[in-house]
Amino acid sequence: MKKITVLMALMITSLGFSQSYLPFTFTNADQLMTGQGGTGTSLVPDPASATNQVMQIVGGTDTWDNAIIDLNPSVNLQDDANNTISFRINPIGITGVRQHLIKFEGPGQVEYFFTTTGSGWQTITYNYPSGLAAYGKMVIFTDSGAESNGFANANTGTYLIDDIMGGTNNPLSGGVSLPLTFSSADQLFTGNGAPTSLVPDPMDATNQVMQIDGSVGDNWNNAVKNLNPGVNLSDDANNTITFRINPIGVTGVHSHLLKFEGAGATEFFFTTTGSGWQTITADFASGLGTYPTIVVFPDAATLDTGMYLVDDFKFASALSAPKFDKASIKMYPNPMKNTLTIEANSSIQRVSVYNVLGQEVMKASPKTNSTTLQTSQLQKGVYMVTTEIEGVISTSKMLKE
Structure with missing residues (x-):
């Protein structure tokens, strides 16, 4: 539970610090999840306590309508002693039993089906099993079907969510990240x-x-x-x-x-x-x-x-590639029509144009600082243009209209 007056003080002292990792208390806009499948989301006052801000999810008619958010850092459910997730949910004006789903994704996924009964705040707690990982995405499905009925569920409703907490934000034990030198x-x-x-x-x-x-x-x-x-x-x-x-x-x-x-x-x-x-x-x-x-x-x-x-x-850093400045390469026009001109501060050894399937549709070896490709025969769409300059290869996205 939190107070809006406390929120204001935190905002002033933090100078815009944004939180995108658990716990989620919905005290700022960075914690608002994005609606998918017709779902709408917003931050609203808790009807039971106007000083408390919560997230409102208005469910859509799609079977898998949901609210989703990227987590940074990921929520770590690897530690079996610290992988219990809890949160509060309030079905607004709803009677009877409703089924929902909370899911963590990326890489892999882990999900938990749960139910609510009637209206009012209800606390949901789930102790996840061992052998899990850290997940970069959290998804809440407002009215989810069960596997027994093919996940069919035509229910819709408005739900308030608050105080999603648990797990850890610590890196995985044995986790690796960039740089990767393959020394181990x-x-x-x-x-x-x-x-x-x-x-x-x-x-x-x-x-x-x-x-x-x-x-x-x-x-x-x-x-x-x-x-x-x-x-x-x-x-x-x-x-x-x-x-x-x-x-x-x-x-x-x-x-x-x-x-x-x-x-x-x-x-x-x-x-x-x-x-x-x-x-x-x-x-x-x-x-x-x-x-x-x-x-x-x-x-x-x-x-x-x-x-x-x-x-x-x-x-990359400025020291890692002293001879190459990507900003010195100019490609125009974008979108291109009949021609594409490429200019650089050094000799362009090779140019290749690829479609979205990765197929090379055009190539040239100008060996000059400027070249113009005839692109009238290309179909409309997105292309990747790869240039090699002083042994360094770079790719830019271009649109053909």
């Missing part, structure tokens, strides 16, 4: 159709790297790793990721994908040319969040196969 076994990714292992770097036997065997002809075989704490890409000035990749015995251009998942997902398509170590720079867009899962697709959206070594996943 706990940094090894898990292969999904692409076996992984830690091996010596063929260029430096004292350096251990990760090998991804993409020899299986699956378009989306990948290597995945859960991170804790997650990778925070919310700061647009500091969300550039660099890493190294070495295609072993591969010739020609191959397309790959780096992806961060959890609370939503963000992707970065990139290419390699031939064999040998190549540095990839992924400058992610603004408006992102924190992601607890990293995925590498060795040969994305193609039937290409290959063996790849990867190393040194880290946030």
Whole structure:
């Protein structure tokens, strides 16, 4: 329980501190969950105590209408002695028994079905089982069906939620995050159709790297790793990721994908040319969040196969790439129509244009500081334009209209 007068004092002293992790007392707008499937959410006074602010969820007619929020840091349910979640719920003007669901997601998921009876504040407590993880997303389904009836539930209603608490916000024991140098076994990714292992770097036997065997002809075989704490890409000035990749015995251009998942997902398509170590720079867009899962697709959206070594996943800094300034690359117009002009402060070795399936639809090797591509033949849609300048590869998103 809390008072609005206390809230005001905290807001003044904290100078805008935002909270997106448990406990949720709904004392500020950053804790308001987002409605999906026709659900509406808002912060309102508690009808039983006007000085107490709570969250109101107005359920929609969709079977899986819900309220959702990203957690940063994730809620850790790994410790079996500290993974009991409790909260209060008040069905407004409702009679009889209603069924609901609270769910934590990313990576994986864990869910708890619960019921309310009539109206008035009711406390829900659930002691989660052992063997869980840390989760970056919380979801509340207002009127959820049961598995026994195929989850069908046509009920709708208005509910107040307050005081969601429990678990911990501590990193997972044994958790790993960026930078990933593959110097220890706990940094090894898990292969999904692409076996992984830690091996010596063929260029430096004292350096251990990760090998991804993409020899299986699956378009989306990948290597995945859960991170804790997650990778925070919310700061647009500091969300550039660099890493190294070495295609072993591969010739020609191959397309790959780096992806961060959890609370939503963000992707970065990139290419390699031939064999040998190549540095990839992924400058992610603004408006992102924190992601607890990293995925590498060795040969994305193609039937290409290959063996790849990867190393040194880290946030870029000015010192890590002194010769390369992404802001010095200009691509225009965006949206493009008949032409796309690319200008840089150094010689552009290669340019490749990929569609959303990762298929290369255009390429050039201008070896000048400026080049113009004829794009009239491209279909309307989103394209990724990859440039290689002084050995550094970067990708930008362009729209064709």
